[in-house]
Amino acid sequence: MAINPRKLIEDIKKFLAQNGMKAEDIDKFGQQLQERLDNVAPPTIAIIGFTGVGKSSTLNALFNAGQMTSDVRACTQDAKQFTGDIEPYTGKKGIINIYDMPGLGESIAKDCLHYDVYADILPKVDVIIWAFHAGDRAMTPMQNAILTLIDRIGPSFTEKMLFAINKADTIAPGESAWNEEFNIPSAEQKLNLNGFESYVRERVKEVLPSWNGPIISYSAKRRYHLDQLMTEMVSVMPNDIKWVLSELADVADYTELIDPEHLELIKAMKADIK
Ligand SMILES: Nc1nc2c(ncn2[C@@H]2O[C@H](COP(=O)(O)OP(=O)(O)O)[C@@H](O)[C@H]2O)c(=O)[nH]1
Ligand SMILES: [Mg+2]
Incomplete structure (x- = not known):
């Protein structure tokens, strides 16, 4: 309701x-x-994750943000702050504060700088979206990044975190399998996405045994499941802030x-x- x-x-x-x-x-x-x-202050969200997973593309798809994206280069090198319009989602005027964060994993030297930015910003936001690339099974870097952040800022950031698996369209057997007519994954892709979501949850739980937050598959490029992504964002917001976006809360x-x-x-x- x-x-x-x-x-x-x-x-x-x-x-x-x-x-x-x-x-x-x-x-x-x-x-x-x-x-x-x-x-009530407008909600603040940050999107984090490894370079190239589509963080900036996601914010462009959700909020028409005009963030630079690239096929081959990490172009977000520090936290870019801007506001997004929530009216398309709630039907009423309102804004959301957004941080497009630099991606981890480009180089050791860059990661040192980016962890400083994460440690500064993450404690201040209401929601942290950890973006993934669908089908990328290498989870050691994510596990290490979570442990590094816990060392730096303590574990409380994990309570406002959701995992967002982008590029759902690229999961096996690949982009050509995407059901263009209905803009949904093929049956095989859907099975693989479900399997990948379970896999991510298992790997997260190895470093955060009691974590039970949302994991959602979507595609920024295809604009698939963006509404679910927004709904899950609201689900991890503190209750007083949820009021602002409450038309989304189910x-x-x-x-x-x-x-x-x-x-x-x-x-x-x-x-x-x-
Ligand atoms: N196939 C596909 N490609 C995507 C999707 N989202 C982003 N990309 C591509 O992924 C690349 C990296 O995107 P970008 O937003 O710059 O990633 P960031 O480094 O995480 O900010 C670009 O080539 C995007 O076009 C998606 O949903 N599907
Ligand atoms: Mg970016």
Whole structure:
């Protein structure tokens, strides 16, 4: 069920009225809640991963970002910050802060510099998208990178991380197998993508045994599953920020979307009535 914050506030007000709260108190509460919503800072995301996996292409596909991409050269050498428009996804005005991060794995010397950038930026963002290249089975570099980052900044960044497997169109038996008519993977590609997602999860769990975040396959080039990628981004956001993008959040119960602080407020006001 998609949730709209305005409707949510109306639902809560209705609920409070049914519980006997005075109309003027309900209005005051509604205003307080609206103010809190209006003051929530825009969500911030960073996309990281090895060079050439399609990080910049992904941001271009999602937000029309105009980031430089290349078939043969790493062109993102420091963190590029810009804002993206969320209206196409939520149907209402709003922005998201984005960092296009330099890719790891170009050279030892460059990695040293890039880890400094990662250590500076990652603690500040709400969501970290770790982009992969579908079918690339070499996972030691990813495992080492996670351990290096944990050494540098501690493990908490892993809680806001999702793995995004790009270039779904290139997975075996290859791009020519892609179903152009429906813009989806062929049956064989779909099986391989599912297998690859499980493989990535197993390798991540070897270094992060309790990690159970999202892993999603998509293609920036084909614009396949970009909406799922956005939905998964929202799923790892902190609850108060989810409110901003809540039309995307697919949840059965709106209380999951309410900041515990707001829930406390509702409970406190209910107690006042009695
Ligand atoms: N086939 C295919 N190629 C892609 C896809 N996404 C990106 N690429 C290509 O991958 C290469 C590297 O992309 P880029 O965005 O520069 O990677 P970055 O280094 O991670 O920022 C470019 O040649 C892109 O055209 C995709 O979904 N499918
Ligand atoms: Mg790039």
